[in-house]
Amino acid sequence: MAIKRKDFQKTSSIILEFLLKLPDEETSSRLRDTLLHGLHFLQQYYLILQKRDKEQKPLQWTIERGLSPLTPFREAPDKFEWPWIDVESNKVKQTIPKHSLNNFVNLSPIIVAVREGDLRYVKELLNSEPELIDRVDSFGRDLLTYAVQYQQIHILRYLLLECKPSANINIQANDGSTCLHRACYSDDGQQCNVDIVRLLLENNADVTRQDVHLRSPLHWAVLAENTDCLKILIEYNVDIHTRDADGMTPAMWACHLDRYDHFRVGLLLFFLHYKS
Numbered sequence: 001m002a003i004k005r006k007d008f009q010k011t012s013s014i015i016l017e018f019l020l021k022l023p024d025e026e027t028s029s030r031l032r033d034t035l036l037h038g039l040h041f042l043q044q045y046y047l048i049l050q051k052r053d054k055e056q057k058p059l060q061w062t063i064e065r066g067l068s069p070l071t072p073f074r075e076a077p078d079k080f081e082w083p084w085i086d087v088e089s090n091k092v093k094q095t096i097p098k099h100s101l102n103n104f105v106n107l108s109p110i111i112v113a114v115r116e117g118d119l120r121y122v123k124e125l126l127n128s129e130p131e132l133i134d135r136v137d138s139f140g141r142d143l144l145t146y147a148v149q150y151q152q153i154h155i156l157r158y159l160l161l162e163c164k165p166s167a168n169i170n171i172q173a174n175d176g177s178t179c180l181h182r183a184c185y186s187d188d189g190q191q192c193n194v195d196i197v198r199l200l201l202e203n204n205a206d207v208t209r210q211d212v213h214l215r216s217p218l219h220w221a222v223l224a225e226n227t228d229c230l231k232i233l234i235e236y237n238v239d240i241h242t243r244d245a246d247g248m249t250p251a252m253w254a255c256h257l258d259r260y261d262h263f264r265v266g267l268l269l270f271f272l273h274y275k276s
Contacts, residue, residue, distance in 0.1 A: 008046055015039055016252065020241055043260060081223070082177070082185060084149055087137050108135050114146045119155050126163065133159070133166040143167070148183045153196055160203045169205050176211035184221040184229045192221070192229040202259035207238045216242050218250040222262050231264055 015035050022028050022035075087107055109134045113121040125132055136142045141149075144167060147156035157169045167181070172178055181199045210216050218238045221229040243249055254262040 003049070006038045008042060012042055012255070016249075018247070025267075027084045040264060043255070043263065047220075047260070080177070082201070082220075085139060087139070088240075107137055108132070109219075110135055110138060114143050114152060114155050115150050117150070117155060119158060122155055122158070130166065133163055136171075136173070137181055140172070142171050143175070143181070144169060144171075144179040145173065145182050148178065148179045148193075148196055148200075151193055151196070153193070153199065156196065156199065162197065169200065169203055170209060172209065172211075174254060176209075178205065178209050178212075178217075180205040180207065180209070180217045181211060181215075181220050184217045184224070184233070186224040192224045194228045194232060197229050197232050199231065201236055207233060207236050210242070210244075212244075214242075214244040216250070218242070219244055219248075219253060220260055222250050222257065224262075227262050 015038065019032065019035055022032055095235075096114065110122060110125045113125065121166070133143065137146075142158055143154065147153070147159060160169065169180075172180055180200050183200055184192055186192050207217055216238065218230070218233050219242070221233055224230070240250060248256065251263060253259075
């Protein structure tokens with residue numbers, strides 16, 4: 001009898017659910033480690049069969065593209081993404097309902113200065129009008145978020161270190177995201193910047209904040225091609241059990257998106273060594 005993808009899904013789903021309910025105590029540590037090793041080898045065996053599938057015909061089992069054997073055995077979105085929206089884009093403005101255009105404002109000079117990396121002008125504006133530190137765009141994104149998005153680490157450092165306590169590092173945009181979410185996110189035009197993530201965490205960025213889809217920065221970090229941001233977040237004892245609106249933990253997303261290194265190097269390492 002051939003092994004099918006759903007067999008992997010059912011098995012891994014049961015194990016993951018059990019692990020989430022397993023108390024974090026010394027008496028259960030050996031069981032937890034054994035189950036985690038089982039998931040690890042389950043994923044490895046899946047990759048072996050996947051490679052065999054590509055090399056041999058006829059196939060003895062089938063794999064749907066983009067799915068991991070650890071994908072929860074239920075309906076789940078193929079992916080999630082949150083690309084940066086340019087407020088000044090005419091294309092963006094054309095998609096906004098007419099009744100909402102009255103509330104849609106152009107970027108203020110200080111946000112533009114942050115985006116362009118003009119530290120001198122940022123200081124000049126804040127010295128003359130300190131309340132500008134709270135300025136946001138039409139999507140509720142603040143100066144810190146713009147500094148993160150456009151990789152302006154010198155301005156970010158100035159806002160965090162020299163504008164305390166005025167700069168609120170944990171302010172949430174309209175979508176519920178914080179500057180830490182944005183720092184951990186990767187897309188075509190933006191990659192996770194390890195130095196920026198560490199700077200935010202060193203200045204008390206909240207790793208537990210969730211966006212409107214209940215996703216924490218750890219959820220966003222699993223989208224990155226590398227595991228650098230994931231490793232840094234793990235150093236700050238993030239909650240790996242947090243589920244988003246789809247019922248998915250970061251570990252589930254890592255598996256669902258075939259981020260094998262994220263599961264093996266990042267989340268699995270955390271499971272094995274957290275509070276050891």
